[in-house]
Amino acid sequence: MDTAVKLNVDAPPMEERAFQQISGHRALDFLATLRDRHRVPVECLREPADLDRWLALAGFDLAVGSRPRDMRDAHDLREAINAVTRAVLAGAEPPAAALAALNRWAGEPPLAPQLGRGLDRRWSGARPVHAALAVIAREAVELLAGPERALIRECAAAPDCSRLYVDRSRGRRRRWCQMETCGSRAKMAAYRQRRSS
Numbered sequence: 001m002d003t004a005v006k007l008n009v010d011a012p013p014m015e016e017r018a019f020q021q022i023s024g025h026r027a028l029d030f031l032a033t034l035r036d037r038h039r040v041p042v043e044c045l046r047e048p049a050d051l052d053r054w055l056a057l058a059g060f061d062l063a064v065g066s067r068p069r070d071m072r073d074a075h076d077l078r079e080a081i082n083a084v085t086r087a088v089l090a091g092a093e094p095p096a097a098a099l100a101a102l103n104r105w106a107g108e109p110p111l112a113p114q115l116g117r118g119l120d121r122r123w124s125g126a127r128p129v130h131a132a133l134a135v136i137a138r139e140a141v142e143l144l145a146g147p148e149r150a151l152i153r154e155c156a157a158a159p160d161c162s163r164l165y166v167d168r169s170r171g172r173r174r175r176w177c178q179m180e181t182c183g184s185r186a187k188m189a190a191y192r193q194r195r196s197s
Helices: 026-031 048-057 068-090 094-106 126-147 146-150 179-197
Strands: 110-117 121-124 152-153 165-166
Touching: 026 121, 026 165, 048 068, 048 121, 048 126, 068 094, 068 152, 068 165, 121 126, 121 179, 126 146, 126 179, 146 152
Parallel strands: none
Antiparallel strands: 110 121, 152 165
16 A cells, blocks of 8 residues: 655654543544644654654553654554545545555454563564554554544544544534644634624
């Protein structure tokens, strides 16, 4: 699958927000590692250490680090999930190549939970980073095939924010990916507009 994306090479350093788990679903948080999709995309998974850090924050404690090949795999999977999810949001048929890529990833051997001596959970797999990506793919399939598919939203701050999230709020009225950032900015902009009128 061709995942060539025009990137903003003059972008400011990566924002930590791209690594926050605020979407309500790990697969949707994974999509946020490419910011500003509606403008000039900013890649936040620029090197293997970035992928390692994201995986650790997402709950995957892996004994080995990512390699350049894992980066290409992560980008390919992320863009397949994005294409399928955004098609679902638009009420359109998912692109065949993206759907095939997501299904192929979901069929890969996932990480297996193992119990450590201290009764802590560890993750094991022949290719741990590859297997962690397979877990994310399976979770994306479960989300898109399940009842929470109807709860997927895009932040109301779009095009300034392209984050998708699961709206589990009471009444399903959540508008922003995060009130502290996008919601506050939107409310401040509306306030300024009212004052200037």
